[in-house]
Amino acid sequence: MFTLPSSGAIAVYIGMCMEQILTKRRYFDIGLQIEELLYSGVFKAGERLPxxxxxxxxxxTSRTTIREAIIMLELKGVVEVKQGAGTYFIDSLEKINQKALLPYSDxxxxxLLQARQVIESNITGFAATQIRFNExxxxxxxxxxxxxxxxxxxDKFEELDRQFHxxxxxxxxxxxxxxxxxxxxRAVRTENPRWKQLNYKYLHKKGLRMKWVEDxxxxxxxxxxRDAEQARQASWTHLENSKNELVKIFQQDDSLEDFDDFFFAT
Incomplete structure (x- = not known):
């Protein structure tokens, strides 16, 4: 005859499951944090990990969790474990960035700016409900x-723009x-060669900068x-203004005829 497990047994089982989930989440989080230290320059490419x-x-955290995090990074191709020699980052930061941006290369x-407009406007709207005084x-x-x-x-203006967003x-x-x-x-402003061409020729102009600062x-x-809808709309308008300025540039400069006009029909 089938007997239902006691409430105590169920509680123990649930606890074991939760512990497994939290352990998995822990090594995943640690792996991401180690990877972020590479991006930030705390750990250098080619150097041995601590x-x-x-x-x-x-x-x-435990050394077991660290080992699991390193295995995760090894599978991602970020680090190489050398028997008896330690763990090393195997790629330069530039190569890692290029790999991350490969899906956007064409x-x-x-x-890409349209994608920013859709995503960042909603991020900004949500940020209005979360932002702290220091930020x-x-x-x-x-x-x-x-x-x-x-x-x-x-370059200084560009860096301040990046910091703002x-x-x-x-x-x-x-x-x-x-x-x-x-x-x-990175996909739009740092790695895209066409954006770099636009930036070099036009986006340093004083009039455009004034508009962006006002936005x-x-x-x-x-x-x-802390007005979520107003923040979302302000962000959308900011990138819409950027789009409109680029449309003008695109229409006035024949040398840019090979640029995509995905959503720029007027």
């Missing part, structure tokens, strides 16, 4: 610095959204009010 004991202390900057202070400081750079160094993504406190935002930025100010005010 020993398991040191990593265990650094991340406040997509033009305008189509608002950082955004305000960046806008002030951008105002000073309107007629200044292009990066802080908004970070304020969601959602790692998936943060990674998606950073990946799209950033509108986004900031919506975030400060």
């Amino acid at each position: 020993a398991e004991r040191e990593l265990s202390e650094r991340f406040q 997509i033009g900057p305008f189509e 608002l202070k950082q955004l305000k400081r960046i806008i002030e610095q951008q105002e000073k750079q309107i007629g200044g160094d292009s 990066n802080i908004i993504a970070e304020s969601t406190q959602n790692r998936v959204l943060m990674k998606q935002s950073a990946e799209l930025w 950033h100010r509108s986004i900031f005010l919506a975030l400060q009010k």
